[in-house]
Amino acid sequence: MNDRQAHIRNFSIIAHVDHGKSTLADRLLEATKTVTSREMEDQLLDNMDLERERGITIKARAVRMLYRHTDGKDYILNLIDTPGHVDFNYEVSRSLYACEGAVLVVDATQGVEAQTLANAYLAIDAGLEVVPVINKIDLPSADAARVRGEIEDVIGIPAEGCPEVSAKTGLNIDTVLSAVVEQIPPPKGDENAPLRALIFDSYYDSYLGVVVNIRVFDGTVRTGDKIKMMSTGAVFEVTDVGALEPFGLSSTGVVKSGEVGYLTASIKTLSDTSVGDTVTLAENPASEALPGFKKVSPMVFSGIYPEDGAKYEDLKDALTKLRLNDAALSYEPETSLALGFGFRCGFLGLLHMEIIQERLEREFNLDIITTAPSVVYKIDRKDGSTVFIDNPSNYPGSDEIEKAYEPMVKASIITPCEYVGGIMDLCQDRRGIFLDMKYLDKTRAELHYNLPLSEIIYDFFDSLKSRSKGYASLDYELCGYSESKLVKLDFLLNGEPVDALSFIVHEEKAYPRARKIAEKLKENIPRALFEIPIQAAIGGKVIARETVKAMRKDVLAKCYGGDITRKKKLLEKQKEGKKKMRRLGSVEVTPEAFMAVLKFDDD
């Protein structure tokens, strides 16, 4: 290993949500004078508006810092800030591949939580050196000694003498930097070997084309080099390479082994780069690609449609661009009678789905309609074939189904002991199967359940938080399929089924949900000239019914000499309004009502 590499450290910050990763990152940037205090703002690396508003990190972000250690030598520290929410685990694991170490932040008042564990194991599995840091020691309820014990007992890594800091006040921040330099190994790799650079992120810039964030493992890449994407074989000429700075890109003309940086190569075709791919040189290519990432499979599906049918192409373009730096997003075209042309999109969870929705609306200025989320069901047909269904419209008739299965997750919930009862009730109610429970210490317990994924994707997380006053944390992983009594619930307006409203539900839950949604439809569908029957049906059997009564307004409006012109304008406007109406089967509803009936999130 050369001297240059000996002075590089690549690390991530990982933590449970809200334990203070982004604040710690802010302080590190300040302490290393990477940003001046004038430039400083909270959550500096979370540069999406959405992230700041919600106070969460969605996208991992990389930045280079220069640090003079107590040994008097200068080090390059490449920091990758990562998300904490369970939906964004894949972002964490991607970041970890580009690092040699991880700083594990644990809240001194909360201790080890579900995502602390999950993320720590991700790092350990990836072979990273984990540096625990206890944060928020300025708070009165902080108990660093207890938390240190938890880190050692629950996670199983030594925490003796680990940095105890307050990212908020800046207390002991230098000890974190020292620990990074001293405990995390420098990158290996040979700068003269054939180039192998891992794409760990990418995004689209309208001036530069695709900007690829890379970690170079072997070799060197320079501006002007001809590079090749190892999975697609596509060849490009590098137009620029450099380092990642807090406020953008800093061109250096060269990135060598062990370093983290970016490259641009006038890449306009989004499908030519994929995150996890290895970049090598067209001449003297590497013989073997880097391992890449485990492909993440979406767990939650829903239809996304443009509100204005003419915006279909815009939506397609937006999804393509989002997918570029969100590998977990999947989509394919689908059509709905009610909604027209759109996409069936796959997400990692509900938060992920929400984030994508909001990004489409904010970053791409699109008005979209999202259908109720669904999971992927497995069906054994009577003819012996097996199909996977992520869209209720494709659900086979009951006479064709031999057996139906739904995806299950193994959920791990960490909670203060007093909420265990309420949480067990919740899991019971969501058809959970109790596996085991263990006490982490005197005050906290960890519960394990097998739960149907479909039950989790509705409002499980919110219910969990409200039943534990916000203290319980959740982590889950898919654990296969189990047989289930499923039915497809259809809704008929005026006797006609509305495809966009159908969903698959467990037999036991069908009746209450049918009733709830029928009521909601009744509330939201505006009265028409005629009565509109609303029916919820399984197969041909109606299980709930409501009626929207016929409209009887504008009875007595007067109209004399001075009113005629105005009256005509009103009638014309009324007709204009009608042109904007969307159709649910044979029923015309306003766009607002249309959105309201399609949104089931407040059930």
Added chain:
Amino acid sequence: MRILKPKSETNSPVTDDLHGLTSKYPETECFGLRDVNVEAGIVRFKFIKQLHLNKMKNTGIYIHIPFCRSKCYYCDFYSLPASGYSTETVDGYVTALERQILLLSEKYGKRISADTVFFGGGTPTLLEARHFEKIFSALEKAFDLTHNAEITVESNPCTLDCEKLTAMRTLGINRLSIGVQSFCDDELKTVGRLHSAKHANDAFFCARKSGFDNIGLDLILGLPGQTRESFLRTSEQAVLLAPEHISVYGLSLEEGTPLYNHRENYSFPDEETCADVFSDTVRYLRKNGYSRYEISNFSKEGYQCRHNLHYWHGDEYVGFGVAASSFYNGVRYTAKKDVSAFIRCRTAADFEALCVTEEVLGKEERAREYIMLSLRLSEGFSVNKLKELTRNSDFYLKRCEKYIENGLLVKKSGRIFFSDHGFEVSNSILSEILY
């Protein structure tokens, strides 16, 4: 005191000149295939110079009196409350009205025939007898009023007494419209009406005593606090008084009115209740000899309001005063809402400058308006007449079909009209048929 003596119809001088003018339309009108869409303002209607009234039909005259004692909370008509004007203002306004009418007579003498005069407001009964006298004397010079002209004055019960009513009747006013609104004092108070149910009853009896044999009562449905029972009491009392005409208007919340601004503080009866109450009322009034001849108007046989029928028949009408609308030669315009500017007007050009063109009707728009206005009447529109008005009649008739099928519209002896249920959703159907 001079008494208005309307001339008989046979006396009206009809000159060739006027016939010639009325047989063709001014240049601004285009009766080609396409609809003319002349922007308001480009075609400035010349108030006096181009007044070519249709001699074949009688005209309606509207006179706006923009004064009230106080504004009712729901009202968005143009009028000033007592604090906004003085006796001089009223005198000055009447003088200006007189001037506006006389300027017309200078040009045309008495060649324009009119068969209705309607004083609306505001509260026209705030005028004194001498004011009415001045206006009538001017009207007599400017118009050929038919012998049986209907002369209506809108009134507020608390501005009426027997003396004033007798004077009005003597001046030739032969129809009185009383703004009763409700016979429940609480409801009246809630919307800032100054009178009580007793005032309304008294005013009605005074009017009968003073010789008014054509009286209309206006009622409002949908007032805050109104219930099915309370409205029934109101309509029972109305029927008990046995007026010739009853109007039932649905309260409409107009932006900018106090009722609109504080709407959260009021409890309005819901849409369903109002619709039910209205159906009940239609039945009740019918049973008592009042037939519904228009969406919100009911009358005894022979007592339909002829002035308002002018509007619904698409006839021409001339408005005097601020905020008054006129319609002739296919152009509708409205005078600005500015009393002091109106009082300052001296010449025809001054008055003209106060008029804003609201709409220039092309051929297709006339047809559309014919359908819209006729359908307000129980008699509906004539299919043949529509065919005369436009080549595109099939377009509209085809759109009517589905409503005829499901009984919202009725087609009978060459006419198409709303059924009672159709009236309840007339706006939705009209907007579907017309646009």
